[in-house]
Structures are given as C-alpha cells and as structure tokens.
Amino acid sequence: MSDKRNNNGNSKDEQLEQFRSDERDKHMTTNQGLKVSEDEFSLKVGERGPTLMEDFHFREKMTHFDHERIPERVVHARGYGAHGEFELYKSMEPYTKAGFLQEPGSKVPVFVRFSTVAGSKGSPDIPRDVRGFATKFYTEEGNFDLVGNNMPVFFIQDGIKFPDLIHAVKPEPDTGYPQAASAHDTFWDFIANNQESAHMMMWLMSDRAIPRNLRMIEGFGVHTFRFVNAEGKSHFVKFHWKPTLGVHSTVWDEAQKINGKNPDFNRQDLHESIKNGDYPEWELGVQVVPEEDEFKFDFDVLDPTKIWPEEDVPVEIIGKMTLNRNVDNVFAETEQVAFHPGHVVPGIDFTNDPLLQGRLFSYTDTQLIRLGGPNFHELPINRSVCPFHNNQRDGYGRQTINVGNTSYHKNSLSDNHPRPASEEEGGYVHYQEKVEGRKIQARSESFKDHFSQAALFWNSMSEPEKVHIKEAFSFELGMVHDKDIRQQVVDMITNIDLKLAKEVAENVGVTAPVEGGSNVKKSSPALSQENTSHKPDTLKVGVVLDQGFEGKSVQQVVDGLKEQNTHPVVISTTLGKVKGSDNSDLEAEATFDTGDPVLFDALYVAGGPDMDNAFKRNVSYMVHEMFKHYKPIGATGDGQKILESVNVTGEAGVVQNDITDSFLTSFIEAVAAHRHWDRQV
Ligand code: HDE
Secondary structure (H helix, E strand, O other): OOOOOOOOOOHHHHHHHOOOOOOOOOOOEOOOOOEOOOOOOOOEOOOOOOEOOOOHHHHHHHHHHHOOOOOOOOOOOOEEEEEEEEEEOOOOOOOOOOHHHOOOOOEEEEEEEEEEOOOOOOOOOOOOOOEEEEEEEEEOOEEEEEEEEOOOOOOOOOHHHHHHHHHHHOOOOOOOOOOOOOOOHHHHHHHHHOHHHHHHHHHHOOHHHOEOOHHHOOEEOOOOEEEEOOOOOEEEEEEEEEEOOOOOEOOHHHHHHHHHHOOOHHHHHHHHHHHOOOOOEEEEEEEEEEHHHOOOOOOOOOOOOOOOOOOOOOOEEEEEEEEEEEOOOOHHHHHOOOOOOOOOOOOEEOOOOHHHHHHHHHHHHHHHHHOOOOOHHHOOOOOOOOOOOOOOOOOOOOOOOOOOOOOOOOOOOOOOOOOOOOOOOOOOOOOOOOOOOOOOOOOOHHHOOOOHHHHHHHHHOOHHHHHHHHHHHHHHHHOOOOHHHHHHHHHHHHOOOHHHHHHHHHHOOOOOOOOOOOOOOOOOHHHOHHHOOOOOOOOEEEEEEOOOEOHHHHHHHHHHHHHOOOEEEEEEOOOEEEEEOOOOEEEEOEEOOOOOHHHOOEEEEEEOOOOOHHHHHHHHHHHHHHHHOOOOEEEOOOHHHHHHHOOOOOOOOEEEOOOHHHHHHHHHHHHHOOOOOOOOO
C-alpha cells in the first residue's frame, strides 16, 4: 500500500480511502468481527439481577470507551484541520531542488491544522492568542511540514525558554485559571522579565490575535530556513502564506461575546466554507536572501524575534494552496496528525536559529506521549504518499508487516537493503555549513536589540490599529493584580513608544514615563492588515425581516448580495417563512435568540410595516452591536426608522436608501470595507 507512487493532487485522498470505514447498511459486530445481537441490555442473571463478567460485548464496549481519550497537545491543543492542494506557479529551481517546487502547474496534496496556542482542547475559538498554521505537504520525496504561526516572530530567542513561556501563559497552577488567556500575572511577569518578547507583544496586542475567521489569517514559517539548489548553493528563506481574501479581525468586545455565543465560531466557519464551496486560499510567498548577504542587515537573520521587512526583501509569490475537503473524522485526522519542523525534503534545510534548533527536538518527543509510541508515522493521516523503508521495528501499534530476516544495516543476507540513497538518487544530504566555535551558553550580541522592530511595527500601524493595541495592553495589564508587573511592562513599552506607554500607564494606574521612546522612524506598510485586500466575498449578512416586508425590493437586495458572493441569512422573530407585502416569502434561518449580531459580518434591516415594540427593541440591539463593532449596516423601507431611532444615520458604513439599485451599490461597498473605523462609537 505504501509503495504507491502518485504525484497527482489526490494521492493522499486515495491512500486515506483504504482506511475509511463506512458503518451504514452494516450489521454491528465486536472488534473480532462477531455479529452482535443485543446492544442495549447487558447480560444479567434474571431481569433484575447482576451483570455477568462473561458479557464480552459489554466488556469490550466499555473498555474501549474507558480508553478513548489521548493527552491533548501541550500547546496548540485546540485545532481544526482540512485537506487541500498546493499548486506551484513559479519554479524555484534556481534556489532549491525540492521536487514539489520545480514544475509550474504541479500539485501536491496538503493537510492544514489551525490552532490556538494556550487554551485547552475545549476552549473557545477567539481568545487573544497566536494562531498555529501547520501545513503538511505530501510530496513524492516525503512529507514536508511547514509548522508556522499567523505572526512572523516569536516570544523568545532560544528553545530552552519555551517550557517557561508556556508555564507562564497557561492557567496559573495554584488556581487553575484563567483558561485560554494571557491577561494574568504570570504571563506578564514572564514578559517583563524576558524583554526579547517586546516585538511579539506588539503582534499579540494587535488585531492579528483575534481573527474574524481562519480563512483570513496570514501564515509565517517564522524561522529562517535554507533553500539548497542542485549545485549545492544555499539561500536563506522565509515562508509566508497570504490569504486571497485579505487579513481581517474581530474587535475585542465582539471576540469575547462570540466566545460565549458560539465557541466554535472559527472552526464552524472553516467547515461550512469548505462544505459550501467557498474554498479558502492562500498564496505561498518566499523571501530569499543569498548566503553572502547574511550580515547585511541591521538585525541577525537567525533571530526569530525579527522580520525581514517586505519593502527591503520582497516576498515573491510562488504558488497557491486551496483547502477543498473537510476531514471525515476529526479524531483520526485533525487530532492524530503529527507535525514536525524537522520533516523536510531534499533542497530544504535548517539554519542555526536557536529556536528552530530547539523545536527540532521537541516535536517527535511530544508525539511519543501524545500518540502512544514510535509508530505514529503509520497512522493514515501521517503516512507519506511515497514509500518508507528502514530498519526500525516493533513498538506499540505497529501496522507494517516487515518481511525477511534482516532489520539491520549493513547486511549481506538482504543484499544490504534497505540501502541508503546517494544524493543523485534523492538521498537527503545535510547542508555542509562550516561552523566553528567554543561550547558556550550565551546570547549573541547581534540578538540583543529587542525594541527597534517593535517600534517598526508600531510605526506601521494605521490609527485604528494603534488604538486597538493601546486598548489591548490596557485590558491585559488591567487584569494583572501585581502593580510592579504592570509598571515593569509599561517601562518596557517606553522603549517602543513614549505616547503609547504614557496612555497605557494612565489606564492601568501606574507611573507614566516622562522620557523614552524609539529612534526608529521607519515603517513597513506590509505590516498593516488594513493594507491587505477587502472583498465582500463569503461575508455573512444578517437580513432582518418582519411580516409584510417590501417583497420585491428586498428580494432584489438579497439576490444582489448573493451575486456578490456574500451569504445573506434571514433573521426574524421565529424560524420559518416570512411573508412579504406581495405574498412572496423568504425563509428565516435564525431568530433574535440564535442570530446574535456578533455572528454576522454585516446587517441589512428591512423590517416590516407592523413591527411591534419587542421586534424594534431586538433590532435596535442588533444595530447597536453592529455599530459598536464598526460593521456595515444597511436599511431600506421600514428598516430605516430603526436606524433613525438609534441615531446612527449618516455615520460611516451606514447605508440607507429606498432606491434598490443605489442602495445595493453603496451597501456592497460598505460590506467590502469590512469595518468602518472612522465611526464615532
Ligand atoms: Fe511549537 N510545538 N514549539 N511552535 N507548534 C507544538 O508539537 C515547540 C513554535 C507550532 O497543529 C508541539 O505536536 C517548542 C514556533 C504549531 O499539531 C510541541 C518551541 C512556532 C503547532 C511544540 C515551539 C510553533 C505547534 C505540541 C520553541 C511557529 C501545532 C504538539 C523552541 C513557527 C501543530 C505538537 C499542530 C506544536 C514545541 C515554538 C508552531 C510541544 C519547543 C516558533 C503550529 O512539540
């Protein structure tokens, strides 16, 4: 089975097909294949007597149930995955010999798992947190895992500090809370004492940490990797995933409410989008720097707390990933998938980034406990689509039946097979980097500037993004009980921007700095998510209707919204048909109870001629929430009265008009903008 070689986009799907089990139209059996005749009553002595040990079906069913949980990931426990494909636009042959990066138009299957970092498996989808963005490319030369995040830098510079960082952010050990939150003393204590985190803190306090959905986040490999071409020449490379729909976020008040109203908000969105054919897409970009230029920058290219500004090192777009298939079984696929930044293919290699080096140890190690032994590569989701042969044997859950009597190298009995492959035969040869030095435990001088790029990030933000960062710092530190920690963090921010530090100090009741700030005046427009694309596509528009709504014109608006690839959802007092003035009808799919405004991207209020007070109050609440979260609001006909009653008329992103065509044009424009920051909330 594993010897099948196939480079079309479905080779992984074909492989998985051999493991799928469909229980429909089947008799129930035990795990031994014995047909079961009774599954509701255990075997007893008489109708009211004790259960007998010999009831093997009861014992098997219960034992399996008792053992069906595995440890959740120590980080990134809450995740959601999907299958797809990666298609290459442009050959990377000059830089790398990686097979899947040679032929424009070639495709490889991929599996992606998105995740939050700090929360447990059952935590809500939108805490303020980093998002994991891990991609497994099933290539003909073996699996390549790009295990990245939605932020391009990291908290720490050396892998040895990772357990400390995670201990600090997880629920505090003496209380067991807060869950999935960084707004507490131990996390900020860690930050204040590890100032290399300053740049990452800016990203974490930015809107990137509270994404609207997983289809609109960027992805980054974070570390500097190495491309090696057929001549053996090496280039440094950074990987980027750029969503074709742009990068978009929630606002904090909204995120907190969504976490209560629908804790599965992001995963449900991903699942439904794929189910409905709104396939999420990302373009893969690379920043490539020749080895000779290693020391040409004012930062160290090996430092994972630094970006390579896109204006200095342009991102070259080389391909596109499309997620087009949901998993069949979340446990078998999303939970059991095992990523590892050390899963590389010829032409892709590591650098001495000390964080990357630390990761190279951790990932296999963690799978051993999580997946219960060394054979997790045999799980269907983890199997490469090309063959694997070596002398590793046995262990829990071994599937492969290795034939023959040798399991060692070198041997004569099996003609020395499996035999290592030469470089020409596709064997992986580590890049022969020349390294010299003493064994020391220290940080390089070139890693010691913690604030310049934090300031670069700050300078690059639009005004609303700056406000959000200030509010995020104020919220997070506002939850910290220890005043000294609050002060220390404000002092740390002073190195980034004096005004920001002063305003946060005031909000969190500590002494404001009088001097400080950064000399960095440079900005990088690519860092602002406001500069990514804004489209109406796939956005969910709540359409509020009451009986007697203006049938024809509302129907035209709804059709117009669909034409622009948005998803209108009718909301009314009850589910079912809402009748229009001309006897047409539209089906309400949500009520005021189930269709909370935080769950929609935009609102269109059409109302009706006989709206009662309860209806009006419900709609006023919706308009108020949409307004507060800067989301587009439109109204026609009777709906306009409600907008007037809550005083939002004329504000940015609020569209009112009785002429259907002009309403539609302006409303779609407002929807495409996503958020209207110049609104006076
Ligand atoms: Fe991870 N990380 N990490 N990490 N990481 C894990 O591996 C670790 C780091 C990332 O959806 C664990 O299989 C160390 C950076 C993602 O299954 C564990 C260090 C980046 C995922 C682990 C880092 C990441 C993980 C837990 C510092 C972005 C989820 C479960 C040296 C480039 C993958 C597992 C999935 C998961 C260790 C830092 C991304 C414990 C030691 C930097 C997306 O091995």
